[in-house]
Ligand SMILES: CSCCC(=O)C(=O)COP(=O)(O)O
């Protein structure tokens with residue numbers, strides 16, 4: 610039996626604020642089940658290694674949040690926090706944990722983009738592209754990752770939460786096209802995850818077309834209108850970041 614480093618499953622039962630009805634469901638797509646299943650898969654991608662990274666899902670007025678500092682691939686539905694989106698009060702708060710330090714960053718994607726899912730990875734590919742940009746080794750600049758004419762960028766929607774339709778008043782919506790340039794802003798890391806909030810919010814405001822924010826020497830935050838869009842955009846970006854690193858090693862330019 611492998612130890613998860615998490616307390617036993619009944620560790621929350623002596624708390625006054627442990628409404629299990631909020632997290633127990635037979636539905637595999639219930640956010641409390643879905644977060645656990647996805648983190649197990651993300652661990653296999655190297656996205657949530659060594660307790661880093663995570664995911665939050667908003668369903669209606671409820672925001673589901675994982676505990677901080679635990680092995681994300683071994684979490685159980687009863688480990689989840691549930692926050693009221695409007696009041697920001699915890700409706701369920703397992704007393705043996707703290708909520709993820711990423712919570713204010715996830716909330717930024719929900720409030721500023723209308724996202725319902727936000728994924729944070731510590732993928733080495735994301736970290737490496739921020740280092741290549743920092744060193745000024747590509748033409749995209751230090752504070753933005755840019756790449757064009759790679760088929761996979763068609764998997765990225767403008768703003769992160771758009772539909773795949775092109776629409777409205779001359780402003781382009783929907784997904785990027787093959788001849789568009791993908792641009793992802795890079796913010797500087799801070800000593801504590803939650804201190805990224807202000808610069809991440811600023812980047813979201815200044816880059817209305819982005820579906821993600823890279824954090825230098827740390828990882829990436831990616832969001833979507835639902836779990837499917839957040840997950841597929843995260844997969845597309847991770848593919849693109851890995852490709853970009855390999856292109857760089859071959860002496861190829863991204864733009
Ligand atoms: C080695 S993980 C350092 C913290 C971090 O960057 C992170 O994403 C995890 O935060 P959490 O509070 O969700 O464990």
Ligand SMILES: [Zn+2]
Pocket residue numbers: 661662729730731802827828
């Ligand atoms: Zn992190």
